[in-house]
Amino acid sequence: xxNFTLRQLxxxxxxxxxxxxxxxxxxxxxxxxxxxxxxxxxxxxxxSELFERGARQVRLTQLxxxxxxxxxxxxxxxxxxxxxxxxxxxxxxGRLRIGVIPTVAPYLLPAIIGELTRVHPELDIRIRETxxxxxxxxxAEGRLDTAIxxxxxxxASLTETPLFEETFVLVRPKSDEAKPVPNRxxxxxxxxxxxxxxxxxxxxxxxxxxxxxxRPRELLDGSSLSTLVQMxxxxxxxxxxxxxAVGVETRSAAVSVARFEGxxxxxxxxxxxxRTSPLAYRLAEIAEIVRRAAxxxxxx
Amino acid sequence: xxNFTLRQLxxxxxxxxxxxxxxxxxxxxxxxxxxxxxxxxxxxxxxSELFERGARQVRLTQLxxxxxxxxxxxxxxxxxxxxxxxxxxxxxxGRLRIGVIPTVAPYLLPAIIGELTRVHPELDIRIRETxxxxxxxxxAEGRLDTAIxxxxxxxASLTETPLFEETFVLVRPKSDEAKPVPNRxxxxxxxxxxxxxxxxxxxxxxxxxxxxxxRPRELLDGSSLSTLVQMxxxxxxxxxxxxxAVGVETRSAAVSVARFEGxxxxxxxxxxxxRTSPLAYRLAEIAEIVRRAAxxxxxx
DNA sequence: ATTCATCATCAGAAATAATTATCAGAAAGA
DNA sequence: TCTTTCTGATAATTATTTCTGATGATGAAT
Numbered sequence: 037x038x039n040f041t042l043r044q045l046x047x048x049x050x051x052x053x054x055x056x057x058x059x060x061x062x063x064x065x066x067x068x069x070x071x072x073x074x075x076x077x078x079x080x081x082x083x084s085e086l087f088e089r090g091a092r093q094v095r096l097t098q099l100x101x102x103x104x105x106x107x108x109x110x111x112x113x114x115x116x117x118x119x120x121x122x123x124x125x126x127x128x129x130g131r132l133r134i135g136v137i138p139t140v141a142p143y144l145l146p147a148i149i150g151e152l153t154r155v156h157p158e159l160d161i162r163i164r165e166t167x168x169x170x171x172x173x174x175x176a177e178g179r180l181d182t183a184i185x186x187x188x189x190x191x192a193s194l195t196e197t198p199l200f201e202e203t204f205v206l207v208r209p210k211s212d213e214a215k216p217v218p219n220r221x222x223x224x225x226x227x228x229x230x231x232x233x234x235x236x237x238x239x240x241x242x243x244x245x246x247x248x249x250x251r252p253r254e255l256l257d258g259s260s261l262s263t264l265v266q267m268x269x270x271x272x273x274x275x276x277x278x279x280x281a282v283g284v285e286t287r288s289a290a291v292s293v294a295r296f297e298g299x300x301x302x303x304x305x306x307x308x309x310x311r312t313s314p315l316a317y318r319l320a321e322i323a324e325i326v327r328r329a330a331x332x333x334x335x336x
Numbered sequence: 337x338x339n340f341t342l343r344q345l346x347x348x349x350x351x352x353x354x355x356x357x358x359x360x361x362x363x364x365x366x367x368x369x370x371x372x373x374x375x376x377x378x379x380x381x382x383x384s385e386l387f388e389r390g391a392r393q394v395r396l397t398q399l400x401x402x403x404x405x406x407x408x409x410x411x412x413x414x415x416x417x418x419x420x421x422x423x424x425x426x427x428x429x430g431r432l433r434i435g436v437i438p439t440v441a442p443y444l445l446p447a448i449i450g451e452l453t454r455v456h457p458e459l460d461i462r463i464r465e466t467x468x469x470x471x472x473x474x475x476a477e478g479r480l481d482t483a484i485x486x487x488x489x490x491x492a493s494l495t496e497t498p499l500f501e502e503t504f505v506l507v508r509p510k511s512d513e514a515k516p517v518p519n520r521x522x523x524x525x526x527x528x529x530x531x532x533x534x535x536x537x538x539x540x541x542x543x544x545x546x547x548x549x550x551r552p553r554e555l556l557d558g559s560s561l562s563t564l565v566q567m568x569x570x571x572x573x574x575x576x577x578x579x580x581a582v583g584v585e586t587r588s589a590a591v592s593v594a595r596f597e598g599x600x601x602x603x604x605x606x607x608x609x610x611r612t613s614p615l616a617y618r619l620a621e622i623a624e625i626v627r628r629a630a631x632x633x634x635x636x
Numbered sequence: 637a638t639t640c641a642t643c644a645t646c647a648g649a650a651a652t653a654a655t656t657a658t659c660a661g662a663a664a665g666a
Numbered sequence: 667t668c669t670t671t672c673t674g675a676t677a678a679t680t681a682t683t684t685c686t687g688a689t690g691a692t693g694a695a696t
Contacts, residue, residue, distance in 0.1 A: 082417075089643065658669085665669085
């Protein structure tokens with residue numbers, strides 16, 4: 037029942053090629069008896085001889101000849117394993133599944149993807165855009181490698197690293213442009229348009245206004261920041277959006293953007309991954325790249 | 337530099353399929369720590385992790401996923417080696433290179449080949465027909481597995497086993513049919529046609545006549561028994577041929593065949609092979625088949 | 637016949653792998 | 667929360683395998 041070993045196959049290969057126990061042993065950096073023993077063991081495991089030992093030469097039997105080809109193939113495949121592992125170790129290679137929350141994705145992704153593929157062209161990047169709870173679940177199940185969300189997440193099983201801080205700005209109808217910027221209390225009296233349930237940005241906005249939950253009457257839910265801004269442009273109310281979305285979202289709508297005075301509302305965007313992920317230290321590297329891309333994006 | 341082992345690949349395969357150290361260890365009939373250690377060793381040899389150990393589950397990393405396929409292939413190929421060896425051991429399979437001397441080949445081969453392929457249909461039989469010295473050389477060099485020649489050969493490195501005894505008969509012109517059969521002395525005075533140098537049958541015929549070597553004048557060399565018989569039919573002289581050749585060779589020529597009186601000239605035909613040949617015990621079996629085929633042929 | 641080359645064999649040493657017992661961390665249930 | 671349970675890691679020990687260096691045996695070459 038004793039199965040043979042890879043070592044024996046390597047010795048066999050050497051002996052098959054060199055046809056000489058002593059030289060094959062040298063080639064394998066072992067002593068000649070070790071070579072003899074392992075070959076014999078291999079033959080015993082097989083129940084047939086692979087070599088015909090003449091006094092002057094060692095010849096492959098027909099079975100040996102057959103083996104030589106097959107074993108060569110096997111050893112090639114085995115050595116390939118090492119290559120595969122090395123390639124995976126040296127460069128960041130293959131699939132990288134990134135999850136991103138919807139209030140960040142449209143504004144950050146172009147820059148991130150551009151920078152990542154520039155630095156690691158062999159990377160196969162897959163993006164998943166959904167709300168934080170979904171991202172956390174998929175991360176835990178191993179369907180995502182990392183996610184970009186608002187911190188903190190406070191999951192012991194996850195590592196988190198901040199990427200950048202982003203402030204929220206007020207978006208109101210163009211007609212309000214000249215009016216003073218409302219403070220938090222004043223804001224509470226206005227018609228505040230928010231994203232639908234599930235988006236963390238909704239909670240962050242509410243939290244800024246010191247509102248526990250939305251008063252159903254006065255609020256209208258939108259499914260994306262774009263929608264909210266369009267609604268503002270139509271004079272339905274006001275909304276908050278992250279600084280980063282300003283450029284893209286307010287271009288085509290008749291709205292005005294204003295910064296709050298005093299304490300700026302803001303949130304921290306960060307990257308998270310399973311603490312146990314073998315990509316962990318790779319992901320730290322990727323976080324750095326993303327940080328750079330985000331900084332460049334915000335500067336523009 | 338330490339390379340990994342087949343054993344580790346088998347353990348890896350089990351773990352990759354079962355996703356559980358304990359169960360994989362059971363499947364491999366080892367303890368769980370042994371499994372853990374070997375997997376870790378494999379990972380260390382590769383320099384990358386193959387599994388991501390979660391508290392509740394063991395998941396393949398991307399590299400591990402890649403490995404799973406490759407390792408499966410490798411193990412399949414390795415197990416195939418065993419199959420190949422077993423097939424070679426159980427049945428006589430593959431190539432069998434038989435050398436035969438020219439004074440036996442045409443008469444014996446049809447029966448031998450027929451019988452051998454009947455008993456071992458998977459046998460790939462190759463025939464080499466040449467004179468004994470060539471056969472011995474090719475046998476020694478491993479270019480032949482066995483040879484059928486006249487015994488004795490008396491080479492210590494070769495095993496020989498007799499197949500059958502065959503007597504020589506006199507072939508003379510049809511016109512001589514009524515004359516008494518000459519004895520050895522009388523034969524010496526006749527024009528004896530012989531095979532050219534190198535054929536053992538030439539030496540055996542000369543030896544019967546108690547002649548050391550042929551007297552150049554009186555002899556004429558032929559390159560085959562057929563030629564000799566044709567020459568006899570043309571009235572050029574007389575010749576000896578092995579009993580076994582009578583049926584084939586004297587059919588179409590105007591010759592008469594006569595047995596000698598008293599001590600019959602004869603030779604032993606046998607099979608030889610390298611004592612070191614791993615086919616040795618197989619060849620004994622083949623010799624038995626050949627013996628049977630020859631007996632059947634001679635009976636007909 | 638003697639020497640040389642070459643592979644086999646042996647006994648002890650070194651390296652490898654296995655076992656049992658135990659630990660530590662995370663998930664699940666009370 | 668606080669256990670309990672599940673799971674893999676670690677440690678110490680034992681068993682097995684593999685290697686080496688010395689020696690033996692055998693056939694080929696001088």
